[in-house]
Amino acid sequence: MATSNRIAEVAAAVGEPARAAMLAALMDGRALTATELAEVAAITPQTASGHLVRLAAVGLIAAEKQGRRRYHRLASPEVARMIESVMQIAGGLAPIPPRTGPKDAALRHARTCYDHLAGRLGVGIADALQASGAVEIAGDAAALTEMGRARMQALGILAADRDMHGRRPLCRSCLDWSERRPHLAGALGAAICTHALDHGWVRRRAGTRALEITPTGRIGFRQAFGVADPAG
Structure with missing residues (x-):
């Protein structure tokens, strides 16, 4: 059962602009590296790594390693559904519809x-x-x-x-x-x-x-x- 603290924790993880950009980039279902996600969010790979740790900690993304590369993807279809819903709400909050x-x-x-x-x-x-x-x-x-x-x-x-x-x-x-x-x-x-x-x-x-x-x-x-x- 979700507690108010857990809800706030997930919301805070999604609410940071760079993390939001990385989550949106993963919405096509593919797995991306930290470097690729850093480019999407216009931040350094080191900063992206910190954000990815935060997203993984709250269960929004999962990672898998192939060779020397580590790939990140959305943790589940439920996470994707949540992000799509946030996009709908965010679009509806524009001053001029x-x-x-x-x-x-x-x-x-x-x-x-x-x-x-x-x-x-x-x-x-x-x-x-x-x-x-x-x-x-x-x-x-x-x-x-x-x-x-x-x-x-x-x-x-x-x-x-x-x-x-x-x-x-x-x-x-x-x-x-x-x-x-x-x-x-x-x-x-x-x-x-x-x-x-x-x-x-x-x-x-x-x-x-x-x-x-x-x-x-x-x-x-x-x-x-x-x-x-x-x-x-």
Whole structure:
């Protein structure tokens, strides 16, 4: 159970500008080195290391070592969901109400939200799957129907023997930062994102969470999910 002191501790860790910048940089689901995160936050690697220790101490990031390099990533999907929510609130506190979400058109169109698809692409997939009866979405709750599970397995997005009682929710809705409507998260959302990347439907844009939809992706998203014009 979260205590008031624990809540304050997490809030203080997120509230420092350099640490906030590093957490935002990790929202695309990849692991980055302290040097890479230092560049994002415009601080020295030594200072970044201190901030990373603080973030790890409150459970917001996790680290893994490969060879001589140490990589840092968000500790869990729940952490990513919290950061996305803070971004929504921060955007809504502007003196003059802006257009919702990021100003960058590429980010609004298609991006990663930790390990799942967001933006117009992510919302379009959620809408199409809901319209076809593959998923059911009601507020914060979402569920993959039996028909939807069979469909995802036939597409190779979910394994036929997938453990449906895992610790992570199979299907969850996530309020989209820019569209202010739900896209799909959870194990299903992550599997769709991985499938799209592995099959070349989308490619990452350097230095950003934005994704570029390829010509193959326009066909793939339309055939797999019924998204009318994912690149539009």
